[in-house]
Amino acid sequence: MANLKAIRDRISSVKNTRKITEAMRLVAAAKVRRAQEQVLRSRPFADRLARILQNLQSSMRFEDLDAPLLDSREVQTITLLSITGDRGLCGGYNANIIKRTELRFKELEAQGYKVDLVLIGRKAITYFQNRSYPIRATFTGLEQVPNAQEAMGIANEVLAAFLSASTDRIEIIFTKFINLVSSKPVTQTLLPLDPQGIASADDEIFRLTTREGRLTVEVGQVENAEVKLPSDIVFDQSPDVLLNALLPLYLENQLLRSLQEAAASELASRMTAMNNASDNAKALAKTLTLDYNKARQAAITQEILEVVGGSAALA
16 A cells, blocks of 8 residues: 555645646747737838948948948957856756856867856856856846846946957857747857858848747748839938947847847747656656556455455365
C-alpha cells in the first residue's frame, strides 16, 4: 500500500505541474501574438524611414556632409549589445544568445580589438558578471512587449558611447523571429549607421493568426513601396542638419525592432517549451497510471491468494 500511495502522490504532482505548464503556454501564446502584431505595425514606418534616408543620402552625395553617425573611423574598441530575457523556462533562447555573444567576444579579442558589453536582460547580466567580462551598461525590467521609451533609453546610452569615441563600433546580437517554432540568433552592425540596402524587397513577414480555433502562421512579402524624393527639391536646412536629425530616429527604430523581434522569439520559445512540458507531463501521468493499476492489481491478487490460502488451511 505504501508503494501505491507514492505512485498516487506522484501522479497528482505531475497533473498539477501540467496545469501550470499549460497555463504558461496559453499566456505565452497570447503575448506572442501581441508582440508579432507590434512588429508588423512598426515595420512600414521603419521601411519608409530607411528608404527616405537612402534617397536623401544619394541626393546629397556631392555635398560635404558632417554626419558623425555615418563616420567609419579606425576601429580599436567594439561594443557588443546582447539581448536576452529576464526569465527562463524558454528552451534554449537565452543560452543561444549568451553562447553567440561569448564566441563573438573571443573572436574579436583574438583579432586584437578591445571589446566590452552592453547587456539587456537578467540572464545575460548574471552570466557575464559572474565571469568578470567588461560590462559598459546593463538594462533589466523591460516590458514583454517593448516600447519606444525603452528603446530610446538604450539608444541614448550607445549614442553617447559612440559619439564620445569611447567605442568605435557597436554590434547588436539578438534573436530574429522566423515563426512559432523557429528563430535564429543574428549579429548586426548598429553603429556606424549605413542606411543603404536596409529594406530588402524579399523580406518575409510571418503573420500569427487563428484558423478553425488554432494558431497558425501565414507568410507574406514586404510591399516594395519606393519612396523617392523629387530631383528639384530644396531643403530649408543644411544636409548635415537633416541627416543628424533623422539618423538618431533611425537608430532608435532599429533598436526597437530588434527588441520586438527578441521579445517575440522569447515568447514563442517559452510557448514551445511549455507545450513540450505539458505533453511530457501527460505522457508521464499515463505511464504512472498504468504502473499504479498494475501495482493495485498485484496487491488485490495477493490479498485473494492469502484469503484462499487461509481458507484451505482451515478446511
